[in-house]
Every structure is written in C-alpha cells, then in structure tokens.
Amino acid sequence: MFEAILSFLPRAIAQGIPLLYGSTGEIVTQKSGNxxxxxxxVMYVGGICGVIGAFLYxxxxxxxxxxxxxxxxxxxxxxCLLGSLLMGLLFCFLTVTLRANQNxxxxxxxxxxxxxxxxxxxxxxxxxxxxxxxxxxxxxSNCFKVTLPFAxxxxxxxxxxxxxxxxVYLAIAIALIASFLIxxxxxxxxxxxxxxxxxxxxxxxxxxxxxxxxxxxxGCMIAxxxxxxxxxxxxxxxxxNNAFGDRGxxxxxxxxxxxxxxxxxxxxxxxxxxxxILHMYIPSGMNxxxxxxYKMLPYVVTIIVLIISSxxxxxxxxxxxxxxxPYFREDR
Amino acid sequence: METKVATVKxxxxxxxxxxxxxxxxxxxxxxxxxILALLGENGSGKTTLMNMLSGxxxxxxxxxxxxxxxxxxxxxxxxxxxxxxxxxxxFKLVDVxxxxxxxxxxxxGKLDLKAAAKKIRQIxxxxxxxxxxxxxxxxxxxxxxxxxxIVKVLFRGADILIxxxxxxxxxxxxxxxxxxxxxxxxxxxxxxxxxxxKMHEVEDLSDRVAILRxxxxxxxxxxxxxxxxxxTNMMVGHAVTxxxxxxxxxxxRPRIEVKDLTVRSIxxxxxxxxxxxxxxxxxxxxIAGISGSGQKELLEAIAGLxxxxxxxxxxxxxxxxxxxxxxxxxxxxxxxxxxxxFVPEDRLGMGLVGGMDLSDNMMLRSFRKGxxxxxxxxxxxxxxxxxxxxxxxxxxxxxxxxxxxxGGNVQKxxxxxEIASAPTVLLTAYAVRGLDINSSHTIYDLINQQKQKGVAxxxxxxxxxxxxxxxxxxxxxxxxxxxxIVPGRGAKKRDVGMMMTxxxxxxxx
Numbered sequence: 001m002f003e004a005i006l007s008f009l010p011r012a013i014a015q016g017i018p019l020l021y022g023s024t025g026e027i028v029t030q031k032s033g034n035x036x037x038x039x040x041x042v043m044y045v046g047g048i049c050g051v052i053g054a055f056l057y058x059x060x061x062x063x064x065x066x067x068x069x070x071x072x073x074x075x076x077x078x079x080c081l082l083g084s085l086l087m088g089l090l091f092c093f094l095t096v097t098l099r100a101n102q103n104x105x106x107x108x109x110x111x112x113x114x115x116x117x118x119x120x121x122x123x124x125x126x127x128x129x130x131x132x133x134x135x136x137x138x139x140x141s142n143c144f145k146v147t148l149p150f151a152x153x154x155x156x157x158x159x160x161x162x163x164x165x166x167x168v169y170l171a172i173a174i175a176l177i178a179s180f181l182i183x184x185x186x187x188x189x190x191x192x193x194x195x196x197x198x199x200x201x202x203x204x205x206x207x208x209x210x211x212x213x214x215x216x217x218x219g220c221m222i223a224x225x226x227x228x229x230x231x232x233x234x235x236x237x238x239x240x241n242n243a244f245g246d247r248g249x250x251x252x253x254x255x256x257x258x259x260x261x262x263x264x265x266x267x268x269x270x271x272x273x274x275x276x277i278l279h280m281y282i283p284s285g286m287n288x289x290x291x292x293x294y295k296m297l298p299y300v301v302t303i304i305v306l307i308i309s310s311x312x313x314x315x316x317x318x319x320x321x322x323x324x325x326p327y328f329r330e331d332r
Numbered sequence: 333m334e335t336k337v338a339t340v341k342x343x344x345x346x347x348x349x350x351x352x353x354x355x356x357x358x359x360x361x362x363x364x365x366x367i368l369a370l371l372g373e374n375g376s377g378k379t380t381l382m383n384m385l386s387g388x389x390x391x392x393x394x395x396x397x398x399x400x401x402x403x404x405x406x407x408x409x410x411x412x413x414x415x416x417x418x419x420x421x422x423f424k425l426v427d428v429x430x431x432x433x434x435x436x437x438x439x440x441g442k443l444d445l446k447a448a449a450k451k452i453r454q455i456x457x458x459x460x461x462x463x464x465x466x467x468x469x470x471x472x473x474x475x476x477x478x479x480x481x482i483v484k485v486l487f488r489g490a491d492i493l494i495x496x497x498x499x500x501x502x503x504x505x506x507x508x509x510x511x512x513x514x515x516x517x518x519x520x521x522x523x524x525x526x527x528x529x530k531m532h533e534v535e536d537l538s539d540r541v542a543i544l545r546x547x548x549x550x551x552x553x554x555x556x557x558x559x560x561x562x563x564t565n566m567m568v569g570h571a572v573t574x575x576x577x578x579x580x581x582x583x584x585r586p587r588i589e590v591k592d593l594t595v596r597s598i599x600x601x602x603x604x605x606x607x608x609x610x611x612x613x614x615x616x617x618x619i620a621g622i623s624g625s626g627q628k629e630l631l632e633a634i635a636g637l638x639x640x641x642x643x644x645x646x647x648x649x650x651x652x653x654x655x656x657x658x659x660x661x662x663x664x665x666x667x668x669x670x671x672x673x674f675v676p677e678d679r680l681g682m683g684l685v686g687g688m689d690l691s692d693n694m695m696l697r698s699f700r701k702g703x704x705x706x707x708x709x710x711x712x713x714x715x716x717x718x719x720x721x722x723x724x725x726x727x728x729x730x731x732x733x734x735x736x737x738x739g740g741n742v743q744k745x746x747x748x749x750e751i752a753s754a755p756t757v758l759l760t761a762y763a764v765r766g767l768d769i770n771s772s773h774t775i776y777d778l779i780n781q782q783k784q785k786g787v788a789x790x791x792x793x794x795x796x797x798x799x800x801x802x803x804x805x806x807x808x809x810x811x812x813x814x815x816x817i818v819p820g821r822g823a824k825k826r827d828v829g830m831m832m833t834x835x836x837x838x839x840x841x
Contacts, residue, residue, distance in 0.1 A: 186443040193426045193437050200424035203388060204438030205409030315470045316428050329388065 016273025017171050021226025022251025024175045024262045029219030032212045033195035035324035037106025039223050040248020041113020042087045046224025047231045048117040049083030050076035051239045054140040064139045072143040084224025088217035096212045099326035118241045134240035141237025167229040179263035195320030198327040253302040259317050272298045339364045345394035354380040356547045367524045369538035373768040374740030377547040378527050382494045386418035387411035417485030418494040423477050425469045432465035435484045455486050475506040494525045503622050504829050531560040568770045576801040584612035586648050587788035593643035595629045603629040604812045611788045618803030619792040626812040627792045631759045636662035669756035683746050686735030691716040719748035740767045761792040810835050
C-alpha cells in the first residue's frame with residue numbers, strides 16, 4: 001500500500017505539472033479580462049515548437065554524444081516561448097486590437113494549435129525517417145530530465161521532494177510568483193482592475209490594452225512551457241500526434257477549480273493529476289469504459305466547485321467581472 | 333469677474349462620434365474658487381465635453397489651455413497631471429477592491445496601503461468625509477461610493493473637480509452634505525464643475541452657469557443674474573413652461589388594492605412589510621422613498637414578477653368585480669392592461685434589448701399578436717416611427733440599436749412603448765431618471781394624459797419636488813414599510829423627506 005502511494009504521488013505530480021503551467025498562464029490572462037480558450041492550442045504549439053527546436057539542434061550535431069546539455073535545454077525552451085508568444089500576440093491582436101469575440105477566437109486558436117502541432121509533428125516524423133508514428137528525441141529529453149544530484153541519497157523523502165527535473169520546480173515557482181504579483185503588488189492591483197472593470201482602470205490612468213497584451217502574452221508563454229514539459233520530460237522526448245490529449249481543457253477547468261488563485265493551483269494541479277491517473281491504480285480489469293469514467297473525475301470536481309462557489313455567491317470569489325468582454329474606451 | 337483668471341480655457345473644441353457631432357466648436361472657461369454649473373439637454377454634449385477634459389475622449393479639433401499653457405490631454409493620467417479629476421455619473425470603482433485600493437489605483441510607486449489609508453483619513457478629516465479605507469466597495473451604499481470617488485480625486489491633488497450628475501442617486505440629506513463639502517472646496521480655491529439637470533440645485537449651489545445646446549456653446553452668466561426659466565429657455569432654444577400640470581382626478585374609483593404585502597428577497601432580507609394601499613383610476617399615486625426602500629419589489633409584485641411571502645393584490649374592475657393578481661402569470665396580468673414601465677438603474681436591464689433596433693423593441697410587446705406563423709413587423713415599425721416623432725427621440729432611424737441612443741432617448745422609447753399599449757394601470761419607476769428638463773416634461777405630460785384617460789398611474793420617483801407637483805397622493809416608503817400616505821396638494825417637502833428616513837416622519841427626537 002505504502003509503495004503504491006509512493007509510486008502514485010510522483011506520477012500525480014508529473015501529471016499535474018502541465019496543468020499547473022496551463023492554469024497559471026490562463027489565470028494571469030483571465031485576470032486581465034481576456035478569456036483565452038486557445039490555451040489547449042497554445043500548449044500544443046509550445047510543445048511542438050520545443051520539439052522543432054530540439055529536432056533542429058539534434059540534426060545539427062555530428063553524433064548524439066556531442067550534445068551540449070545547456071544548449072539542448074535552451075534552444076527548445078526558446079522555441080517554445082517564441083511559438084507561444086506568437087499565439088498570444090495573435091489572440092491579443094484579434095481580441096484586443098480588433099475586438100473580435102474572445103470565445104470564438106480562442107476556440108479557433110485551439111483548433112489551429114492542435115492542427116499546427118499535428119502537421120509539424122507528422123512532418124518531423126517523416127523527415128526523421130522513423131518507421132513508427134512518433135518522433136523520439138531521447139538525447140534532448142535526457143538533458144531536460146536532469147535531477148538534483150543529491151536526490152537519490154535522501155531515500156524516499158528525496159525522491160518525493162527533490163526527485164524532479166527543473167521544469168517542475170519552475171512551474172511551482174512561477175505559480176507562487178504569479179500569486180504574489182497579482183495580490184500584493186501595484187502591477188497586480190492594476191491587472192485586477194483591468195479585468196474587473198476596464199472603464200475604471202482606464203479612467204484611473206492605467207493602460208488597459210497594454211496590460212491585456214502583456215498578461216495574455218506572458219500567460220501564453222507560461223502555458224506553452226506546459227506543452228514543452230509534457231513532451232520533453234513527461235513523455236521522455238517522444239512526440240506522437242494527439243498524445244497531449246485534453247490536458248489543455250483540464251488546465252482551464254483548474255482555473256475555475258482554484259477560483260483564480262495560482263498558489264492554490266500548485267496543490268490543486270497535483271490533485272487533478274492524481275485524479276487523471278487514478279484509473280491506473282484502481283483495479284478495473286479490462287473494462288475500458290470504467291477507466292474513461294475515472295478520467296472524468298477532474299471535470300466532475302470542477303463542476304462541484306462551480307456549483308458551490310455560485311451558491312455561496314461571495315463577491316471576491318467570482319471570475320473577473322469583465323471576463324470575456326472587449327473593451328473600447330469610446331464605446332457607449 | 334474681470335479680476336479672475338481662467339484656470340482652464342477650452343477653445344473651439346469639436347468632437348464627433350461617427351456622423352453625430354457631440355461638440356461643435358465649444359468655448360468654455362473654468363475659474364478657480366468658483367462652482368460652475370454646466371447645463372444642457374440630454375445629448376447636448378456636456379459629458380462628452382468634460383470627458384475630453386478628463387482624458388477619456390480626445391478632441392477631434394480645438395485646444396485646451398490650463399493656466400494659459402496649451403496642453404494635450406491624451407489619457408486620464410495626463411488629466412491627473414494637470415490637476416483635473418472627474419467624478420463620473422456611473423462610478424468608476426472596482427467592486428471587489430477596497431476603498432484604499434480604489435483610491436490608489438493607477439498611481440505609481442510601491443503599493444503601500446497603510447500610508448495611503450493614513451492620507452485618506454487626513455483628507456476625510458479636513459473636509460468632513462467618512463471613509464473606511466479597508467471597506468470593500470461592494471459593501472458600500474451609493475453615497476459612500478461617491479465619497480470614495482471624491483476622495484480619490486482629492487488624493488491625487490486635483491484642484492479642478494468635475495462632477496457629472498452627482499446628486500442623481502442621493503437622498504436630499506446626502507445632497508445637502510455633498511453641497512456643503514463642495515462649498516468647502518470652493519472656498520479652498522478649487523475649481524468645480526457640476527453637471528446637473530436639477531434647476532434648484534443650480535440656483536442653490538453654483539456661482540456661474542454655462543449652457544450647451546445641441547453640442548454648441550450658447551452662453552454663460554453669473555447664477556445670481558439669471559433664473560430657472562431663462563436657463564431652461566436657453567437650453568431648449570425656445571420658451572417652455574416649467575410648471576407641471578396637475579389636473580383634478582376625474583371620477584376616481586379603486587383599481588388596485590394592495591393588502592398586507594410582504595416580500596422577501598432571495599437572500600431572505602425583508603424588502604416589503606405589510607404594505608397596504610389602494611390605487612385609484614384617474615389618479616397618480618406617487619411613491620417616495622430612499623432608493624432601495626422596496627419600490628422595485630412593490631411594482632414587480634403587482635406586475636407578477638416578484639414572489640410574494642404574504643398579502644394580496646386585487647384588481648378591481650369598473651363594475652366592482654375583483655380579481656386576485658398574486659399567483660397569476662405576468663402575461664395574464666399584462667393582458668388585463670396592467671403595464672409596467674420600469675426604468676432600472678441600468679436602463680437597458682429590463683424592458684428593452686440594447687442590441688435590437690427600435691422597431692424590434694416595440695415588437696417585444698406585440699409579437700404574440702398576428703395571425704400567421706410570421707410576426708407582424710409593420711405595426712411595430714409604425715409605432716416606432718410615431719414614438720420617435722411624438723416624443724422627439726433623437727435617433728438616426730428606427731433601425732438603430734437602442735444601445736446606441738443616449739440615456740434619455742432610450743427612456744422615451746421605453747415609456748412611449750408602454751403607453752402605446754393602452755393600459756388601465758401604468759406602473760412607472762424612475763421614468764425621468766437622467767432626463768433633461770424638457771424631456772422630463774414631455775414624460776409628465778404623457779403621464780397626465782394617461783391619468784385623464786382614467787388610467788391608474790403608480791409613479792415611483794426620486795425627485796421630491798416633482799412628486800409633490802405631479803402626484804395626487806404620495807405613499808412614502810421607509811425601509812419596506814408604509815411610512816404614510818399624504819395628499820400631493822399641500823404636502824411639504826420637508827415632511828415627506830422626514831417620512832422617508834423615519835417611520836411616520838415624526839420630527840421629535
């Protein structure tokens with residue numbers, strides 16, 4: 001039993017990290033009043049851009065042994081950030097500058113992001129000449145998966161606390177920093193004001209569009225890292241089309257579950273990760289349908305949280321008031 | 333006057349929205365140590381002009397001089413830098429933030445709410461405000477919110493204050509308090525601009541008036557040299573009568589009898605308690621009370637929109653037959669000829685659909701009529717055209733979405749539609765809220781016409797002066813209870829005001 005838990009917890013955490021990236025990014029975005037339903041697509045793009053970077057770098061090497069672990073991490077990360085940034089800019093340009101409907105734009109971007117990922121994923125698989133329908137970048141992945149050297153020596157505790165790669169700690173750090181910024185600093189105050197009531201923020205001299213652009217683009221870059229983590233660390237450097245699955249939507253569910261609080265997201269993402277893989281630990285025999293039912297659990301708890309928070313109707317536990325609405329100063 | 337130097341000079345300011353000219357070559361001077369009242373009808377461009385001073389809009393043409401220096405105000409931040417602060421008609425506050433967070437919003441530097449709270453208390457002490465820096469805005473009353481707005485502007489060191497219809501939502505007592513503060517600030521040497529529709533406030537408070545008409549500057553003069561009649565004539569462009577007619581009720585009979593009505597809100601708060609009264613046909617029954625005293629619930633209960641805890645509402649026909657309205661479908665009630673024209677705080681909330689055009693909004697009342705599966709679009713369009721013409725609605729056409737009209741015009745469309753359905757009972761709430769004096773009188777005339785047709789009118793109003801002039805009887809609500817019913821003729825404003833704040837209005841402490 002104890003061993004089962006020991007193997008379950010790290011896997012739950014590993015499963016939760018992409019969700020944590022996605023939800024932190026989406027919370028930062030939503031706090032500015034932008035409802036970016038394109039996050040699943042952004043995470044896809046983040047993942048495939050990292051893969052493209054890694055692929056190009058590995059191809060440029062004379063032999064896999066010549067890999068420089070610093071560059072092997074840096075290049076895919078930069079590619080990933082750039083790809084997600086472009087997605088964020090696209091979303092902002094459409095919804096903030098052109099004031100297109102955010103839901104429609106977001107959904108279109110999700111469709112686009114998934115298609116983009118699958119297209120380039122498929123192309124790379126072909127280029128690599130593999131006979132299997134996936135691309136393996138194990139050398140790069142090994143560089144991403146480096147853990148702290150002393151983790152093994154600390155026994156169970158070391159495995160549980162220190163046994164992860166840097167992207168895991170980065171996710172937690174970003175979530176905590178985001179929480180601090182949003183709640184404790186002037187920038188965060190302004191950001192919240194923009195998301196709650198852009199008219200007021202504008203009248204107070206805050207550059208609403210700038211905040212929306214910055215929050216959305218930074219949010220997308222954070223979310224994109226979730227895609228990168230998934231491919232390079234969780235999946236061991238193996239890209240297969242559609243393997244990322246519905247994690248992007250889970251990240252958005254997590255935003256609601258945590259009631260827009262990134263610090264709560266840290267633990268909540270582990271919970272979601274645990275619920276997501278619970279079916280592997282529950283003896284269900286060969287009945288696949290039961291497994292699928294278990295996969296629903298994160299969504300079910302999200303709905304429950306939504307119901308509870310709507311019932312209690314506390315004013316500070318609601319979504320940003322102008323979430324999803326375009327803002328134009330001279331609109332009447 | 334000659335010795336004073338204008339602190340703000342606006343010259344040839346022009347601003348257009350699409351094809352509509354909101355301001356046309358406007359000149360305006362604002363002096364220090366003076367309260368300027370800016371007057372004009374709805375849509376005459378007062379708010380637009382002030383918004384350009386506070387950086388919300390940017391003028392298409394023209395120059396702004398502050399202390400004889402030409403300035404460019406591109407954003408509210410620029411306006412603050414020049415010492416201009418505006419208190420908007422719709423408060424610019426973030427509900428989920430505290431007073432201190434709202435007041436410091438948009439400033440630079442490290443977020444130090446403790447220091448801000450200290451400074452806020454200082455400002456409050458010197459002008460006599462009461463603000464709790466840590467109170468969340470959603471917990472505040474309207475006048476508290478307004479106080480926060482004023483403190484916000486003073487916190488930034490503004491010495492030019494613009495107030496857009498600040499008294500629209502205040503009780504007479506709160507208004508007096510506000511005016512005292514404004515006079516304090518004037519004596520402090522600040523320049524104050526106030527936009528209002530209430531003539532007695534202009535006469536009471538301001539030192540000078542400036543008048544806009546159709547986006548153009550008509551003239552300005554010291555308040556003591558003019559009177560309400562002259563100012564109104566200048567605003568409208570022709571002579572108007574300011575007296576509200578009050579014809580004697582013709583053959584009044586009981587029409588609606590409300591007995592022991594008790595209503596609780598969803599949160600379990602008592603909104604109305606044992607309210608009883610009778611509304612007569614051919615009579616205007618005014619309902620006075622501080623906003624939120626149960627007026628909304630009362631009207632909605634009669635119209636069948638509000639669940640009732642106990643009590644009865646009977647509809648009495650001319651031959652004396654009674655019908656219980658409670659428990660009936662709103663549709664059935666409406667078919668009896670009881671029509672509700674409710675103008676809520678956000679005007680488009682109930683009654684009209686902002687995104688639909690005028691004629692489609694007319695159709696909201698009539699779409700069930702007609703014989704075929706297709707709706708009849710012709711008669712609503714005719715009605716829309718009639719309303720536009722008779723009530724002088726300013727609109728590019730009947731195909732314009734209602735949302736694009738200015739507030740007063742939206743109201744005319746709503747009231748016009750309700751009256752057109754030939755009701756036997758007309759329930760109106762805040763029918764003239766935000767309307768200028770000319771449009772208000774059009775609405776009063778319409779209501780009087782209905783009264784003379786034998787309609788029982790229930791008129792919920794906020795301007796006591798109007799209630800006293802227009803209504804035959806006035807029911808005063810105080811915290812959901814009937815504080816008293818007084819005849820409109822001969823009632824004293826002070827007494828009614830007392831009844832609003834204290835049950836029975838007993839002045840003895």
